[in-house]
Amino acid sequence: MATLFISDLHLDAARPEITALFARFLEGPARQADALYILGDLFEAWVGDDDPSDPGALVARHLRALTDAGVPVAFIRGNRDFLLGADYAARCGMTLLHDPTVVDLYGTPTLLLHGDLLCTADTAYQQFRAQTRDPRWQAQFLAQPLAARLAFAQQARAASQARHGELQAQGMAETIGDVTPATVQDWFKRFGVPRMIHGHTHRPAIHDEGNGRTRIVLGDWYTQGSLLSVSAQDVSLTTLDNC
Template sequence: MTTLFVSDLHLDPARPDITRLFAAFLDDEARGANALYILGDLFESWVGDDDPTEAGGIVADRLQALSAAGVPVFFMHGNRDFLLGDDYAGRAGMQLLPDPSVVELYGRRVLLTHGDLLCTDDVEYQAIRVQTRNPAWQAQMLAQPLAARLAFAAQARAASQARQGEMKSAGTMETITDVAPATVDAFFAEHDVDTMIHGHTHRPAIHELAGGHRRIVLGDWYEQGSVLRADPDGRFGLSALR
């Protein structure tokens, strides 16, 4: 049996085929896993646990069935679904994890994080992250009518896409939006681990670093699936699903 890790599914009504792919994964391979970890950005956007998207209902039902079958499901917030709360987590049978978290994986301490905390060269984004993770800001946002929250999410997505376009034009996209090596080193030292798993950057790879450190980056699900499998013997395998 293996432990499975996914992130950056960005489930969205515009891409129902990806929702179906994830549902099939939950009904099939995930049923034989020791556990499933979802490290953020499960949805393209999430405006609160009353979010009306069909994908939310489909995924909640499948995850609840997986949990009821005896496979623990853990969820860590990303930069798109930070408003996902206890109500939806309970409906989906998920256990919420703080970001970052250190877990015991087959006798090894492993650091899990969504990954945006590592991108400290993106100063503008980090300022936005501090604001949107503020409990007072979140309470104020969730108190607004659903229509207002949906409009805010659409505006935020448009602003993000415009900013990415500007960075691509300036040739800074690849460096600013990737992890900062010094921050990665600091995370390894602070949490006293040799293995780190994260998503967010959409650059799937297993990096063998100095000092025996390993940084594993999960892939996104925009055009295919991406799954990390961790075996009890300490091996990690990262592969695409179609």
């Protein structure tokens, strides 16, 4: 048995094949897991638990079936679905975790987080993140009509894509979009753990960070699935083309 980790699925009605792949994963390999952790950006955008999207409804059904089958599911919010709340989590049967959270994985203390907090070189994003995580900002946003919230999400996505294009043109996308090494070392020291698992950067790899520390980065699900399996004996980062 193993514990499974995924992130950055960015599920959206425009990419039904990836939503279908995720559903097959939940009906198949996930049923054999000790637990499933979703480390953020499950959805491309989430404007509140009253979101009526088809992917949201399908995911809730399949996650509920998985938890009803006895597999615990835990979720850390990402930068795209930071408004996912207790109501939707209850529909899915999953537990909401703080970002970051330390868990014990078969005797190894492990720091789990979405990963955007490690990208401290992107000061503009960190300022936006601080604003949108403010409970007062969130309450004001969620009080708006659904149509207004959906329009905001579309505008924010367009702005994000435009900024990424600007960074690419300046040759800074690789640096700004990745974690800051000094921040990674600071977090290892702060939490006193030998292992860290995160997503966000879409750069799947297992990094030796020195001093017996390992940082595992999950991949995205834009064209295929990315899956981390951790057991008492093994750590494996693989891809899923079909389930």
